[in-house]
Amino acid sequence: MKSVSIIFALLLSSVSYAQVEQEVDSFGGNEALYMKAKALNPEVENEVVQNRFINRTKRVELAPEFSGVFGGDSYNKTNNVGLNAHYHINPSWSVGVKYNYSFNTLTPEGKAMVSKADQAAAANPKDPQYLFPQVVYPKSETLGMVNWYPVVGKLSFGKLGVAHFDTYLTAGYGQMELSTGTSPAATLGVGFGFWLSNNLTTRIEYRAQQYKAEYYDKTENMMTNVASVQMGWML
Structure with missing residues (x-):
């Protein structure tokens, strides 16, 4: 017994x-x-493993994007709208394409320079004291992207539920269409991906971007910062 x-x-x-x-x-x-x-069982080694809640292996994510650009031509301010297509190889890696279309406005400094040139042209049309400034602005960009997701976590919103997230690094290379022609472009950044359900996705991303701008008398190496928000759907 x-x-x-x-x-x-x-x-x-x-x-x-x-x-x-x-x-x-x-x-x-x-x-x-x-x-x-x-x-x-003290003889067995255990580890707390934070498994990813949403399956992201061999899945496609489509994510419209809105972004603001900081830096670049001092007379111009740029905002972008675009679309991202990510192919998730596995939960840690994805590759994709980013396309953005740019909307541009003059900065206060740019507007002041244009106004000054207008007045100078009206006062002396044949030989104005000030000339209109040359503004080089982006029109669109197409980039191939690689994303790496090394850290997974979760955020609790009380009774609303739990949002799972990844911190990721992103890098890309492609081409920018500028008002004066085209230029190769390279980008590097970080982001947070929030997976609200098995399909709904949200990303907050910050990137540094480099390209070359051709002016009348010089070629300038442009370094800009791009902050974006993406809302997408996992197929």
Whole structure:
């Protein structure tokens, strides 16, 4: 009878350990469950693994984008609207294409220079004292992108639910169409991807971008900063 009790206790302990281990090896694992699993079988090494909640292996993500550009031509301000297509090779890597169409406006400094040139042309049309400034502005860009997602986490919004996220690094290369022609462009940045459901996605991204602008008398190496928000759908 005593032997039966011992065997029953061992079986119960094994089942309890397996249940706790299963809970630990999930997105919601915590230190308390880890310590319970450790106490049940101290000879076995356990790790709390934060599994990704949403399957992103061999899936396509389409994400419209709005972005603001900081830097570039001092007389011009640029905002972009565009579309991203990401192919997720696995949860850690994706490749894709980014296309943006640019909308441009003069900065206060640019407007002041144009107004000054207008007045000078009206006062002396044949030999104005000030000339209209040359403004080189982007018209569109097409970039091939590579994204790496090394860190996964989650955010709790109380009764609204939990949003799962990845911190990622992004790099790309392609071409920009400018008002004076085309230029190769390279970009490097960081971002946060929020996976609100198995299909709905949101990204907040910051990139540094480099290209060359051709002026009448010089070629200038432009370094800009691009901040964007993307809302997408995982197919």
